Amino acid sequence: MEALGSMIGTSLPSPTKFIHMSPKCLTIRLASRDAVSHCKVPYRRQVLAKAFSGSEIVLQKARSKTWGFECRCSAQEMESYAATDNTSQSLTQRKRLAVFVSGGGSNFKAIHEAAKEGLVHGDIMVLVTDKPGCGGAEYARDNQIPVIIFPRSMSSPDAVSAAELVATLRNFEVDFLLLAGFLKLIPIELVQAFPRSILNIHPSLLPAFGGKGFYGLKVHKAVIASGARYSGPTVHFVDERYDTGRIVAQRVVPVLADDTAEQLAARVLHQEHQLYVEVVSALCEDRIVWREDGVPLICSRENPNKLY
Helix, strand or coil, X not given: CHHXXXXXXXXXXXCEXXXXXXXXXXXXEECXXXXXXXXXXXXXXXXXXXXXXXXXXXXXXXXXXXXXXXEEECCEEEEEEEEECCHHHHCCCCEEEEEEECCCCHHHHHHHHHHHCCCCCEEEEEEEECCCCCHHHHHXXXXXXXXXXXXXXXXXXXXXXXXXXXHHHHHCCCCEEEECCCXXXXXXXXXXXXXXXXXXXXXXXXCCCCCCCCCCHHHHHHHHHHCCCEECCEEEECCCCCCCCCEEEECCEECCCCCCHHHHHHHHHHHHHHHHHHHHHHHHCCCEEECCCCXXXXXXCCCCCCEC
């Protein structure tokens, strides 16, 4: 119950037991009272909302801009609640983010700026890097964002281990991890500790030109050498291997006949900044849903019925 209470942002007294649970509505009964509840609206958007009616807590996944629920228990009249607004932000708490970088951190900077401008419903709480002197780390320090060094090595004796990193991120109460040019393989301990909560951006249309050794200009040189006519960034969830996690979004960039790797890299990077911000925005607003076959899809903010 402690884990469930943490998930829904409240303290659950003991004893507590479930009355009803479905993909759309979860009702929890506190042992002191009898309670019955039901949900009464179309579900078109994956947004969590909470209501408290004395003896019960109702969690609802709402998928429309107009939604509500009704609750009834032995000690109270029926209560109703309805809201019509931009539900994706107003009904979700701001997410707490950790960003991982190894270089200049231009995607990190783009996400940070978007968060400050209100385009991302989240805040960067901490930066993780394997290169404490990199541009991304300097930017974090300039913006009063704590910097953690990982992994531990001969050149970085003050760095943390995988277990210490998990514990530190837990202490920061991080919701999501965002890899933005981090060149180290994410350890299995981190993947298991944050399931479906780690994103990466890669500068090619995965699964092409991905995997160990494919990073930076090496990717763009390989794309040009192959004769591929299109490239572009991919945002994907992270698993225990390089670049093999489920794809969330991609953006197509034409490869021109006279392109150099540097020219192609610049055009792809421009799209990376836009695409990553869009995906992180959806992530922070709980607009990423999972198809039955395990493929993640984004729910449009403007049209709740549209998945892409």
